[in-house]
Amino acid sequence: MNTDQNRCMEALAPVLLEAHECWHRAMETYQSYPPLALAQHDDRAAASSLHAHMWMELQAAFAETAGVALLEVRGLHLMNVGDKVVCRFKKVDQGGNSVTHPSQQQEDFDRQLSIPGLPQAATRLTFGYQPDAAFSAIERVLVSCQMGKTILWCAQVNNVEAAAVWEDITPRRLEGTGRVIAYKERKTGSRDGSN
């Protein structure tokens, strides 16, 4: 299985912008709930509702798209893009890690194990969103590739002038020290992210 970031993101390219927008539309739908419903949701209910809206948005966007298949495999909502990558859709943290306790099915997915119904060679990816602290908006859309509990790489997807642009935000280890340098520090050169 090829987990190379460039290859995976290239495979995702035909759906990247629209899938990014799907998360934002899903959040808009969620925010249109009556205030009472929002107030009575806990974090899990909120994430679950958002996921349901995301799935509807994906179906509306890609049901007729050649090379894209939306699958429901033993409770997992997945998107197969050209038999090269298969994405699941999750709430993630800033590093692309799923923030909910994974089911056995999800663990198998993250371990890149074979799952009946999925193309063997397709790389398993998480097409995730990170909400803002108050769960009022999508802060970032992230695509990550895991091997077990290790994040192999993580990419942030942005809509820049109606085009999907991604950048690698995988934390790196500082050579010779083992210290992990977060993306923000790499970019700004300081630990607190300031220039």
Place this chain on the structure above:
Amino acid sequence: MAQTDFNADMLRLARSARELTQADLAAASGVTQALISKIENKLTISPGSDVVQALASALRFPVPFFYQTEKTHGFPHFHHRKRAKLGAKPLARIHAAINIGRQHVAKLYGSYERQVLRPIPMFDLDERALTPAAAALKMREYWMLPRGPIDNLTEVVEAAGGIVVQSDFGTSHMDGLSFRVEGLPPLFFLNNRVPGDRYRFTLAHELGHMLFHHLPEDDALMERQADEFAAAFLMPAQEIRPYLGRASLSQLGRAKPYWKVSIKSLIRRSHDLKMMTDHQYKMLNIAYNKEGYASGEPHPLAVEKPGTLSAMVKHHIEALGYSSEEMADLLLMDEAEFNSAYVGRPKLAVVSSR
């Protein structure tokens, strides 16, 4: 109009309303600063008509404004929510705005009658052996408010006879103030620069003052009582508890649009109701500040719009047949300013300095 003595307080008020120093006014009016100082300090009691006309023109107030027999009310007589860094000049401007606004309300209220079934009472917490929180629940019962969030607090206050006036304080360092004056219902002046959630909390806080604080007491105690009343009135303990469980910014962010209070108020309420430890409270406040919510929270709420003041203006124009010129004469203000302040969107922009 029969003119009595020149009222130096009105000159000071008008100058503060326009945020002008004596030197500024001297430059704008051509009257010497020395004379302005003497008039304001009542060393010159009857300035000549040409001097008054020059001052009135520069300050954009009609001449009769300066011959009113009104007295200004000082801040110590009001209850107000302000921040420590509020400077003397903006404070003087707000002082002027409130006094001019009060004069307007008094003039309009004279010909405007309305029935209030359950007016805002005054009572002593100690005499009734009530805490502010218990009093808040009593007031919700008294006004027959349904369980849960108060949909429109301004409507509640105005239905109880209060007059809510939104005014541009020219600063965000003061949220609002309230006071009672003879012959008028309780007046609530709210800064229209504050966001909708803070507006509601301020109004509830001021309502607490109007209910409990008729005589001067310890400031800190009065503020604490007004805060406690506001929190319990907007977020009754029994009803808010289920919404504060496992308090996190995301949880409270979702609760905000329903309860129509700030995330900050929900954090505080959660702590006051002992639903989080001191450490959790501290950490949540750190996270709140780190997210930059202190300068603007997500899920902004629209500021409630008061209706009584605009209804009074409308009554004068439509039922009593006042023209805008007559309205300006009644309120002793410039006609153009009356139109921009009251006819377009009723609010007391009378203190606008530009």
